[in-house]
Amino acid sequence: MNSDPNDLIRDYLVRLEEAIKDLPYIKGKELVLDIESHIYESLENSGSKDEVEVLNILERLGEPEDVVKEYMRQMNIEKGNVDTESTTLGDRPYQSHYSNEGIPPWVVIISVALIFPIGIILLWISQWWATKHKLIATLIPVVGVFLMLIMGFGAFSVYRGAPHIIEDRLSPSIHQKMSIDTHNSWKIERVYVSEGIFNRSVSIPENIEISRIPSNTITQGGNVLSSLLRDIGGLIGVPIMFLGMISTVFSPFISAVYLALTKASRPII
Amino acid sequence: MCYNSGMKINESLITQMRKGPLEFCILALISREEMYGYQIINELSSRNGLVTSEGTVYPILSRLKEEGLVKTIWQESAKGHPRKYYYITDKGRRMLYLFKDQWDAFSTTVNQLLEECRL
Numbered sequence: 432m433n434s435d436p437n438d439l440i441r442d443y444l445v446r447l448e449e450a451i452k453d454l455p456y457i458k459g460k461e462l463v464l465d466i467e468s469h470i471y472e473s474l475e476n477s478g479s480k481d482e483v484e485v486l487n488i489l490e491r492l493g494e495p496e497d498v499v500k501e502y503m504r505q506m507n508i509e510k511g512n513v514d515t516e517s518t519t520l521g522d523r524p525y526q527s528h529y530s531n532e533g534i535p536p537w538v539v540i541i542s543v544a545l546i547f548p549i550g551i552i553l554l555w556i557s558q559w560w561a562t563k564h565k566l567i568a569t570l571i572p573v574v575g576v577f578l579m580l581i582m583g584f585g586a587f588s589v590y591r592g593a594p595h596i597i598e599d600r601l602s603p604s605i606h607q608k609m610s611i612d613t614h615n616s617w618k619i620e621r622v623y624v625s626e627g628i629f630n631r632s633v634s635i636p637e638n639i640e641i642s643r644i645p646s647n648t649i650t651q652g653g654n655v656l657s658s659l660l661r662d663i664g665g666l667i668g669v670p671i672m673f674l675g676m677i678s679t680v681f682s683p684f685i686s687a688v689y690l691a692l693t694k695a696s697r698p699i700i
Numbered sequence: 701m702c703y704n705s706g707m708k709i710n711e712s713l714i715t716q717m718r719k720g721p722l723e724f725c726i727l728a729l730i731s732r733e734e735m736y737g738y739q740i741i742n743e744l745s746s747r748n749g750l751v752t753s754e755g756t757v758y759p760i761l762s763r764l765k766e767e768g769l770v771k772t773i774w775q776e777s778a779k780g781h782p783r784k785y786y787y788i789t790d791k792g793r794r795m796l797y798l799f800k801d802q803w804d805a806f807s808t809t810v811n812q813l814l815e816e817c818r819l
Contacts, residue, residue, distance in 0.1 A: 458762070465737055465758040468783070472738035475779065491745070493753025502759035506766065 436485040440470055447495035454502060456561065456695060462502055466492065533558050536694050544687035547572060554690070564693040568686040575675075575682030582675025723760050724799045725750060727769060727792055734773075734787035737761065761786060769795055 447466060451459030473488045474480050492498070502508075536559040543550030554565055722744075729735060729743055737758060744751045751757060764770045769792035774782045788796070 462758060462762070465761075465784070466755060468781075469738050469741070469754070469758070471781070472736075472783075476738075476742075491753070492755035495755070497753060498755035498759065501756040502762065505759040505763040 434482055436480060436482050439482065439485045439489060443470075443489050443492075443495060447498070450496045450499040454499065454508065458502075458506075462499070466495075466498065536690075540687050540690050540694075543568065543690060544684050547683040547686075550683070550687075559694050560690065561693075561695065564690070568690050568693075571686045571689065572679075572682040575678040578675040579679045580675075582672045582679075721803070722750060722757075723764060724796060724803070726757070726760060726764065727788060727796045727799075730770065730786050731788045731793060731796055734785045736783040736785050738783075740786065764792070768792075 444463065444467065447463055451462060454462065469492065470488060474485070477484050477488070534553055534557050536557065539550060539553045539557050539559065541550075542553050551569055554560065554568060560568070725744060726740060729740055735743070740761070741751065741754045741757050744757065745754060761770070765772060765786075768789055770786045771789055772784050772786055775785055777783050
């Protein structure tokens with residue numbers, strides 16, 4: 432029975448990859464890297480690279496499952512089927528990191544959903560998620576807030592697109608209420624004359640144009656581009672507003688669901 | 701080694717006997733110079749009875765690192781691929797000193813008793 436030496440090595444590493452699933456992710460990867468480079472160095476230092484040599488190298492390494500078992504024993508990682516009998520003589524005098532699992536993951540998930548800022552702080556302290564997942568969970572609501580800003584812009588555009596009503600104070604006793612129409616010209620709608628605590632309203636005939644720009648108006652852009660933006664803003668402002676509201680309200684929940692899906696099976700150190 | 705001759709000895713007992721001192725043998729090795737994993741294992745394997753399955757040395761190295769007794773540094777080898785070198789820390793040296801002290805007394809006692817025993 433002849434096998435390709437490379438196949439033997441690959442089979443061994445596949446078994447090792449399978450066995451490290453019970454270890455913290457990064458630690459497992461580190462162990463695989465150690466073993467890989469050991470095999471590599473062994474081959475470099477052996478005369479031949481044939482099947483027998485590879486078999487010997489793997490034989491000396493021991494079963495991949497045993498290597499992982501030894502790792503768990505050394506690091507005091509508990510697992511149902513780990514042989515605890517073998518630890519009696521080699522009791523570790525030092526407390527392992529792995530006994531401390533920190534904040535329970537469900538506390539983090541609920542905090543993220545309900546009290547987002549505190550939840551995010553707990554999340555970054557927690558050892559149950561990879562940095563990548565922590566980052567994504569943090570960014571989901573940031574995107575939500577970004578959408579909310581767009582919502583604000585949309586609302587502002589609607590506001591700008593609508594006719595403006597501005598009060599202009601001509602004298603301490605006379606107010607005039609003016610509106611701007613779609614052709615960017617100002618019209619006086621009403622004039623109020625203050626008489627003590629009462630305001631008397633005087634109607635003004637329609638379409639009397641005035642050339643004077645009111646002193647406290649927001650300057651209105653008159654060119655084509657700005658009016659186009661205004662129209663677009665008015666058109667898409669409402670749907671975006673709706674989207675922004677939804678995403679702002681629900682993004683912490685989306686983060687929480689994401690975290691529930693990406694929680695590691697063991698704390699990651 | 702006399703315990704292999706003819707007699708069926710509990711394999712796990714021997715394994716256990718090796719395990720305790722093994723981590724200190726590793727510390728002793730790298731107390732002289734920094735070494736990479738394969739080199740350490742090669743040295744250990746060349747000495748009779750220290751290591752049975754070479755793969756299990758890496759978990760021990762990981763724990764020594766975890767406890768701050770050794771540190772690691774990646775270095776390029778002459779052949780161009782990186783190697784993880786282990787070197788001993790001050791804490792590791794203190795631990796080694798304590799072990800050596802205890803072990804000297806312990807092994808002297810055990811050896812004396814074994815020499816006097818009647819088989």
